[in-house]
Amino acid sequence: MEIQRTGFDNVEEDLLSIAYENDIPIVATNTSYFNKREEYEAHDALMCINQSTTVDAEDRFRLTPDFYFKTPEEMIDLFSDIPEAIENTLEIALRCSYKVATAEPKLPRFSGLDLDGEALEFQEQAKNGLKERLESFKVNDEKKYWDRLNSEINIIIEMGFPGYFLIVADFIKWSKKNNIPVGPGRGSGAGSLVAWALTITDLDPIRFNLIFERFLNPERISLPDFDIDFCQERRDEVISYVQDRYGEDKVAQIITFGTLQSRAVLRDVGRVLGLPYGQVDRICKLIPNNPANPTTLGEAIKGDARIRDESDQSPEVKKMLDIGLSLEGLYRNCSTHAAGLVIGDNSLQDFIPLYRDPRSSMPVTQFKMKWAEASGLVKFDFLGLKTLTVIDKTVQLIKQKTGKNIKINEISLEDKSTFDLLSSGNAIGVFQLESSGMRDVLRNMKPDCFEDIIALVALYRPGPMENIPRFIACKQGHEEPDYMHPMLEDILKETYGVIIYQEQVMQIAQVLANYSLGEADILRRAMGKKIKSEMDDQKERFVSGATDNRIETDKANYIFDLVAKFAGYGFNKSHAAAYALIAYQTAYLKAHYPEYFMTASMTMDIENTDKLSIFSNECKKMGIKILPPSVNHSLMQFDVQDNSVRYGLGAIKNASQQSMVKINDEVSKKRTI
Structure with a gap:
């Protein structure tokens, strides 16, 4: 018979009587919702947040401060x-x-094959x-x-x-x-x-x-x-196929948890404590709002004297901040992985x-x-990329209007x-290259080969950006590339002596210090993590191999230290090359079929008025006429008509979508209104 002493002891006497009368062993337990007794107020506030109530509400459920994690001595x-x-608990x-x-890992068997059968099918x-x-x-x-x-096949089978690979x-x-x-x-994986x-x-x-070993390292x-x-519009069809293929x-899908962030946790705590909205809002706005690099509540309090002053002047605000510090980072809600x-x-x-999300059948x-991976489940990522849909719509429009089949x-x-x-620099709408800063770099760099686009995708990020001027200067012959050593020229020639890619770090270790590519991948990881003990061991190994x-x-x-500096923000060349290819494909379509590309781009952003304005201006710069919406000629989406872009009915602001659909249906039936 389980008994607890947490402040709800009104039934203990009856439970003990039943246990003694029926010779049932008694076990002491300790349900705990927080670690220390002093965390009771924070947990109570968290309960109120979840129940959408306030701490002063009379009819709500309450725990007691005794629901903390007790020590063995306290339990005894x-x-x-x-x-x-206590003895029975032990x-x-x-x-x-x-x-x-x-x-x-618990992978499904491909087509019901055993391991040997999979290996043979894979090789074939x-x-x-x-x-x-x-x-x-x-x-x-x-x-x-x-x-x-053959080398990759052997490694994959051995691992x-x-x-x-067959499933993917x-x-x-x-x-x-x-x-x-x-x-x-x-x-x-592109390697x-x-x-x-x-x-x-x-x-x-x-x-x-x-490099294959950047993807799958036989030594790790x-x-x-x-x-x-x-394609963003058809991703769900692939997921449905996988369900049908392997069984629902x-x-x-994989769960994700949303956490209580600094501003949000203060608003929640302020509400359940009953503080005035204006006061809470004023304090929240003192916390920097940067979703890409959020400021913690502790950092905000430490960095802004105004927040500390509010706390010193008001016990209620101090209580809100203290509880907020305790709750920040805890899970608030759940959703599904994108x-x-x-x-x-x-x-x-x-x-x-x-569990079953009510919004999904999966x-x-x-x-x-x-945790799912630790349980043996293998994750597959199915991402929806809008640009693939833009490319597909462009190609389909070209085929529909001209009969050309672009592969x-x-x-x-x-x-x-x-x-x-x-x-x-005419890169509006071009994947990965359309920001104003990137367009400036394009104008200065003047890329003339695909490798330049790969480099640009990898370079245009915080950290590596500082190397862009040198890359351009060396490319255009204004400066001489520094290859550090003649043995490294073949590795660094493509990037004019600038170390850009993680794969270059691996190749330098292989050529200069006799690393295998598997060992070189371990070196790359160590340089990225900057763990001193690992770096010291790797430096000794590198210098020994080089000598x-x-x-x-x-x-x-000198070379090791320089490589380690670049490795800290080196980019995965396989990923850069794959995304550079998509960038190139969009640039190709824009260069050769501008009205079709712009039409597809505008259709994919049909609800984004800011983007439509940018695309409209781009069309004007390119000499592409935008025809106004017409009940006789417009479709719901943007369309190419007379070498111009016809405005889509679905893009008309404040117009009833239902009415626009009816008009579109009439147009489709070739009726003239």
Whole structure:
């Protein structure tokens, strides 16, 4: 019989009587909702926040301050009159032998195959896929491709991941077969030749010098992680396919938790304490509002004397701030991960708690991503990328209006008109390159090869941006590149001596200090984390390897320190190359089919009046006429008519969408109003 002493003791006498009369062992327990007694007020406020009430409300549920986590000594003292209750608690604890452990990944079997069958199917698909790729894309050294493919295949099989690659390749092939646009790659996965052969990615990693070990390191075993971009409008179709393919009970979305942030927690606490709204609002506005780098409540109090003055002058405000400090960072609500899905080998409810979001037909894990992966579930990211939809709509419009069938993944990457457009800074609507700062860099850099776009995607971020002037100066011949050592020229020539990519860090270690690429990936991670003990070990290893290659110790130390500095903000080249390809594709369409590209772009931002204004101005600069909305000629979306952009009915402000749909229906039936 369980008994507690937390202030609700009115039934204890009856419980003890029942236990003694029926010879039931008594067990002392301690339900706890907070760690210390003094945290009671903060927890009470949290309950009120969840119940949408105030601390002064008379009819609400209350706990007592005794629901804190008591020490063994406190429990013994609390139940000194019933010592057997404590003894029985220990007895139960001794019987509990369960140990939480990280589970092995639980991937579904691809097409019901066993491990050996998966490995054979994987090899066959990869080799057939590369054969097809090489027939379409002529290369100078096919042996290099086959050697790399066989090496990757062996590593993937040895690590036990053929099934993972087959599953990803399956839903991507299904998507492409059903004309659902898929991105050319995302993240380090674009560095895998196997992924290219299986059509998971559309970027030749050998051509662009991308490294497989950056994605899957045989010397540091971890699950591969493909992040896949899909057309924003059709992503859900792919998810439905996966549910049908593997079973609805084996597929779930992943939960995410929203936390109480500094401003929000003060507003909530101020409300439940009954403080005047104006007073709370005034204090909240003293906290800097920067969602990208939020200021904690503690930092705000420390950094702003006005908040401290409010606290000193008002006990109520001090109480609000103290409770806010206790609650900040706690979970406030739950939602679903924007992209993550898990796929299990059996029904997920057998080994992970699930819940059903009322807004979705798909179950959601009650474990957040990190815990779900620790439970053995494998995450797949299905992301919706608007730009893929823009590209697809542009291509479909061109085909509809002109009959031309543009194969966007087969366009030349050496198109002069595309580079002329980028060099002019005319990049409004171009993926990743349309910000005003980026357009300025384009005008100064004047990119003339695809590698320049890759570099720009990687460079235009806080930290690496400081290297842009030197990159441009070296590219244009105003300064001489510094390769640090002749052995590194081949690695750094593409970026004019500037270390931009994480892969360059790995290659420098490989060439200069005899690292394997797996070891070099571990070095890259150590440099990124800047853990002194790891860095000291790696520096010793690097210098030793470099001196074996007849490089002076001082020079080796200098190069290591310089590489470590750049490695702190080096960018993943595989990701930069994949996104540079999307950027190039949008620039190509804008350069060659401007009215079609602008029409598709405006359709995808049809509800964003600010973007429509920017696009309209861009059309005027390009000499593209925008035709006004017309009940006889307009569609709901923007359209290309007479080499001009026809305004869409759905973009008319303050117009009833229902009325616009009716008009559009009439237009579709070719009736003239």
